[in-house]
Amino acid sequence: MAENYSEYDVHANVNCVECHETDEHQIGRRIPLDSTHEDYVEVKSCDSEGCHAGISHGGIVDAHLETIECETCHIPMLPGGNITGKAPISSFSWENGVLEETYHESNFTPTLAWSKGIYNEKLPVMASKDEEGVKLKAFNPINGVWWDEGLDQDVLTNPDNSSSLGNPISPSIVKAADSNGDGKVTSSEIRSYDGNLDKQPDYPNAILRHVDLLYQVSHNIVSKDIGMSDPLKCDNCHGVSASGSLHVNWTLLGYDKDPAETTPPTNFSAKEIPVTIPGQKPVEVEREPAF
Template sequence: MASLKASLVAVSFIVLVLAGINLYLGYSGNDLLAQHYMTDGEWTDSSCGGCHMGVYEEVAESSHVQRDIAQWEPLTNYNVDVQGEEQWVKEYGRYNPGGGELEEYGVDIDCMSCHEQYGLYDAEKRAMAFESGNFSAANDAAMEDAIPVVQQDPLHVATYTLDVLTPLPMLVTFHDAVNAAPTRTSCIDSCHEMNVPTTAVMWASEDYEEYDVHSEVNCVECHNTEEHNIAGSEIPVPATDNDQINGEQGESVHGELSSMKSCEAAGCHEGISHGPIADAHLEFLECQSCHIPALPGGKLPGTTPPLKSFNWSSGERVDSYRMENFTPQLAWSDGVQESEIKVPDSKNDSNVKLAPFNVVTGSWWDAGQDPDILANPDTSASKGDPIPIPEVKAADSNGDGNVTSEEMQTYDGDNDGTPDYPNAVLRQVDLHYKLGHNIAGPETGMAEPLMCDDCHGVPASETLQQVHFEVRPDCLTCHEVRPVVDWAALGYDSDPAETDPPTNFSAKTIDITIPGAKPPEVEREPAF
């Protein structure tokens, strides 16, 4: 008996020592244990790949990773061929999760940019590493503060200790505490704060719940994900790939693309009715059109005020901002973004609905080689041939900081005696940025959702009809706030709800019926 007790004591002592060693190694960040317990913030085939077979390859082919560095867009006006790919990585690599074209710069896919759960992922440190050219250290820099916290978390401390009694770490206890589905905070802080100037979304605000009825909804609940392809409000497809789009949410060069969850989907607003007339509008009107009635102006949390315009005409971007609250503009959209130039569809296009947009006027120089751009520089959906920024700056012959059409059209950068851009034209395009956030409800939002008279009522008199469809001055000539809808711009020659005699739409109400809703309580006077 004495020898048995001695053996048990010895075994207990050995287990205790091993537990202590395991605890010390895990707590101090031993490389092997860090991989084993997923506290180093990096993918390894040995630890992650054992359960998530094929996921790394799936992510590597996803639309977030497979982004074309060379793709031009008006806001950045960056020409990779002239300004260099490495400089692009310095300036914009922070918004890329790694992998894809960044692999050759030593930047692997950074799973933790989306999946870190402690709220300590430092996107700014990652951005600073990119800006300094220290690309390979960017992902590690983002997790520098988070890793010690994860390794020393009480949950992990207990797991290190107990794991000597088990053949495998107790994954169930800590996996989702470290690596779970993306949260709204990770989506915003890592990447999508960059969308605030063009969409005026308030999701970075501490009081976001006052602006959006969906403030407590996690992004991935609406932005459906298939094979790590995350749905957006529009499918971004370059014009050259239009023939590869099939159906409303279709297929692209990246394969099957997810669609956004519908407002009417099960578990969301299924079965809700606004009455037969309002419900009929859903055939050609997106829900957001009425439920995003206003957007905030002025300084927004974490960034600049919403953009009103940007101008590249001098070779440096000059911005103007919306300093007052403003209304979105309704325009036609089929849900597919066919070009880098964000212009709306037309009333006669297939599968279009009215949707809300923030309209930002962008200006930049084009070489004028596309006949459509020469004829319609401000309305053409063609990307054309944007003149690189260094060339625009060099065309400023008198150095006054203002590049004129004459200077741009006579510029001879290669000194061959022939102007480089004889047909140069300055484009001024109303770019439409689609909106999907800041959703208003009866008690939430900057304003009440739109009612009938917010859109209809122009034909109330012949004078109003003439002003809105024939004379057509700038809306702000008469209105203090630009109206949400311009029927003439949408392709109509009269208000589609015009009646004879005119209807007083301000007297119309919209009643909401919610299936299974609790009936209103009736207060009664006491019987005695």
């Protein structure tokens, strides 16, 4: 971990187990929705007692919390390069049977996407805004490329967006399918590969998948005083004031346009977000003496 990491995350000096509580050697984590494991310990949420319970950002922003996670606005930027000790991965590919990776060498913006949570038996891809229980969350998207046998109809129909795990082909087999030895594996090569020498292709329906895998982020939390950027405000996502520099892709999220669009257009840069902390001492107002 970089020595200056405390400059990038307000929780940098918080002990890990304060959020990731442990019980019987089980460390708090996000619990897969399809899990049958009964001993999982869930990681604390932002509004847990002793954390940020009761904090208000005003009626309009608080109403957003029904569909938006706190991190969505409080992780506006992620560190690239070696700020955190190692550059975060941007993509990986097993297309040619050997692992090829790219990394974020500079700071980057997380992707905002709909999600219901994580699964053991599904790929972490974007959910639909119309699914019950979805929330808008911040993710580090990692583009993954690999060959699939093409046995799953959903994968064949929608290879790049299906959440199905499918039937990945082993990298060693992919590499062996490179019949001309040029280091590049083509569709015809993998589909005609006959590894068991029975004169029948082993993977006649093989398909190359390019999937944006969404990994939810919870670190690099910013405040108005600490972080790589200020927390998002209304005009980062809505209104004419953010035109050309929106933090959110409304089309990607399933909207035809900004759902807060008004006629005439609203300048959301004028909107302030108040913060009320339970038990906080009121701001003292200086006044002239009465006498």
